[in-house]
């Protein structure tokens with residue numbers, strides 16, 4: 061009798077656990093960022109903001125040059141060192157111009173600058189209301205995925221196509 065009870069419980073609990081697991085993996089993704097030398101410089105955790113759309117991003121970075129840096133989503137799920145050109149231009153499903161302060165903007169992949177401290181570290185939470193982790197054209201998983209890219213300099217928030225942000229110094233592939 062006891063054995064049968066356990067069996068029944070297991071039969072209910074297992075599908076529930078699998079369902080919960082698939083839910084959490086669909087709503088959240090973890091990305092490893094590497095520098096031009098292929099060395100890991102930290103990670104980003106990206107999750108769907110529901111309801112209301114957009115994503116939240118938690119960055120935990122190290123071994124980067126101190127100062128202000130641009131942060132974007134680029135359109136290809138490719139990060140070939142050392143220049144990361146393979147990541148392509150900014151993720152831009154609406155065909156707009158670059159820059160959060162550009163009247164003809166902005167790319168969905170455009171985001172605020174962030175600061176690396178004197179020890180080369182940055183730990184922050186930021187957000188992007190123009191992308192998601194779903195199935196539509198604004199999904200970071202669309203067309204096989206995208207990339208998160210850090211630049212050598214700050215983004216001026218208005219110069220098309222990339223905000224005069226300089227070299228791409230770290231990159232992480234975003235795929236399902």
Ligand SMILES: [Cu+2]
Nearest residue numbers: 131132209211
């Ligand atoms: Cu960029």
Ligand SMILES: [Zn+2]
Nearest residue numbers: 150158167170
């Ligand atoms: Zn842009």
